[in-house]
Amino acid sequence: MPLSGRKRIVRRETGTIPAALADLNPVLARVCAGRRVRSMEELEHGLERLLPFDALKGIGGAVRLLERALREGWSITVVGDFDADGATSTAVAVRALRSMGVERVDFLVPNRFEYGYGLTPEIVAVVAARRPDLIVTVDNGISSLDGVAAAKAAGMRVLVTDHHLPGEHLPEADAMVNPNQPGDRFASKALAGVGVIFYVMLALRAHLREQGWFEQQGVQLPNLAHLLDLVALGTVADVVPLEHNNRILVAQGLGRIRAGKGSPGIQALIEIANRKPERLVSSDFGFAIGPRLNAAGRMDDMSVGIRCLLSDDLHEARELAAELEGLNRARRETEQSMREEAMQELQRMHLESDGELPFGLCLYEPAWHEGVIGILASRIKERVHRPVIVFTDAGTGDIKGSARSVPGVHIRDALNAIAARTPAMLKRFGGHAMAAGLTLDADALEEFRRLFDSEVRRHLNADDLNGVVASDGPLEAEAIDLDLADTLRMAVPWGQGFPEPVFDDRFEVVSQRIVGERHMKLLLKKNGSEGHLFDAIAFNADLAMWETAPKMVDAAFRLDVNEYRGRRSVQFIIEHIEPAAEGTTTAEITENAEFTEG
Incomplete structure (x- = not known):
């Protein structure tokens, strides 16, 4: 078997498109049916459709603990993880607690190279030097049995908020919220860490409002919707399944950013990634903004990323985003070197084991x-x-x-x-x-x-x-235009478990050229059609394939909009491409194929 393995295009089973989707663009209706959407309610993303917080096991205990911290003026330290989910979770916790009147709240993120992941006894020793009354973990803690015990022994209380799968035993925290802990009735088990802490803050605000806390303290009722850009970024960057509840969170965050209401840190990261806020989509979180934030935790210390997310000054946020950009460049260089070494090792293993x-x-x-x-x-x-x-x-x-x-x-x-x-x-x-x-x-x-x-x-x-490229089937050449590309791009938050539409067909290669050393720019004509030419680009292409200049190819692609010098045009982003096998058609290749969504 070659080192790159073998990929095949497999079409999703759409079945009969539900009558409830009849008012959608026909292509979008077909795509949604292929993702098992059966009603328009599943495509509605209003906050009123969020699952209620009271189904989360332990949410009451968490709220009571945080209320006591507020009333007694406790010092709180938020201990996060060193990835984008951990960074956004930390920022949500700190921002929300400050907005509700907590005066002494700070954060600590373990340096992965010194302390490793989670609330370890070693990181508890560092936290203890700050003498907090309460530790709040975000995006970690469910497996931190020894760390929680160490914190309790040192006289600190611990609230664990996490979404990772628990082990056989749970930590003996003062309160714990995790939709994946035994006995939890929350309907969505796919919340990211940032989603969990956001729900805890929603519950705390609701309780404090009922108690008259905000009027008593002269504190304005916090609008936690201001945090949804952070929630959206952390949810997508952590690659959790975009079930309906997560799609609501992401759609709401994207809506705020597109409306110019994103936080300064998010704005600065969007700028440095060369994206337009008004056209931001969920994939930009995953492939442009998230990696720049993650670079801090991978290469140095995530605190610079968290400070960027906590900044209320756009100038300061831009300076921190520039620092993150430098770390991301260093990460890419390191990754490229490691990848080359890994491929050499794979080649050696491949040869020594007779190709297996x-x-x-x-x-x-x-x-x-x-x-x-x-x-x-x-x-x-x-x-x-x-x-x-x-x-x-x-x-x-x-x-x-x-x-x-x-x-x-x-x-x-x-x-x-x-x-x-x-x-x-x-x-x-x-x-x-x-x-x-x-x-x-x-x-x-x-x-x-x-x-x-x-x-x-x-x-x-x-x-x-064998690798599988899941496709939503072919498109009529006449249907491919800017309106369709925009509709699909902006319709819903696409992501893990609710993937962006991919189509496939057979094309004639009209022209080809290498751009940027490793990318292949193509002009394609749909097989059997007349007068319809489509620009396409295959990033990081297998250039060896193109040495023989194939005339016909089978390609799987996403529809994108290319903007250049004020002109907008449809462009195919190639997901998979290979020379067309003689004597077959795309339909024959994928006929009756079965596909199970990962």
Whole structure:
């Protein structure tokens, strides 16, 4: 098998389009039906449709704890995570608590290179020097049994807010809110960390309003909608499934930004990413703004990112965003170097094993940058279409790994299964279905490789290792115009679990040229049509494929709008392209194909 694996275009089953979607653009109706939308209510994004906060287990205890902190003037330290979800969660907590009258609230984000993830006993020791009365964790804490115990022993109270999957035991916190904890009745288990803390703040504000707190203190009733741009960014950047409740949060945040009501930090990040606020979409959070924020936690210290999000001064926010941009450039350079080394290692493994890579792939290089191994694991996973864990040296004889998975393998559960069989092997692990982190003794790596590959083989077969490009089918050439591109782009927040529309068809290649060294600019004509030419671009193209200058190609693409010198035109963003096989049609290639959404 080639190192890049094999991809195939698979069309979604649309079935009969529900009558309730009849008033939508026909293409949008087809796309939504392919995502199991059955009513217009599922496409409505008003705040009144948010799930109620009172279904969250532990929300009452959290509110009572925070109310006491307010009334007794406690000092509060928010302990976050070092990614975009953690940064936005921290900013939401600090901003909301200040708006409700908390005078002494600050934050601390563990440096990933010194303290690792979560509320560890080591980070508790750092927090203790500040002498807070209450620690509030955001986007972490559900697995911090020792850290919570250490904080309690030091006389501090602890409120845990998290969304990660719990282990066998829960920390003995004073209060805990996590939609994934046992016994929780909240209907959406896909909240990001920033969504959880936002819900806690909604509940606190409602309770304080009932108690007359704001009138008593002379504090204006906070408008927590001001925080929704942060909630939207953290939700998309953490790649949680965009179920209806999350789509509401993201749509509301995007609406505020498009209306010019985004916070200065978000505005500055949009500017530095060269995006237009009025046309911002959810993918801009994931591919432009989120990575710049994440770069702080990956390369240095996330506090600069949080300070950017907390700034109320646009000039200061721009300076901090420029610092984040520099860190992101350094991250890209480091990632490129690591990727080249990883591909060389893959080539060696590929040759030594007669062309068969493990189903569960582990790569290790002691010098790889700890903050970038997660991105590298994701890039390699996309290349070889199987679960990947990338390890680097963590010092003191340990190695740290970052895992990324594919549909069919719940990576956190896979690690849990290994830990159940060999309890002493994994010193620490946690995560989601598609991403996780772990720490183990360097001497255990080879045994872990074997166990991981074996566990993955329990869930996948050889056919599952082929990449799948999910398509919404072909488009009539006459239907492809700016109105359709704008409609699809702006209709709903697209993202994980509710993917942006992708179409496929067979095209004649009218012209091709390389731009920017690695990208292929194309002019395509739909097979069998007359007079319809479409601009297309394939980013990071396989240039070897184009050496033979194929005349006909099968392509999967997204519709985009290219803006150049004031002119707007439709452009295809190529998701997958390959020379057309003789004697087949696209419909034959994908006929009766089955697809399970990851």
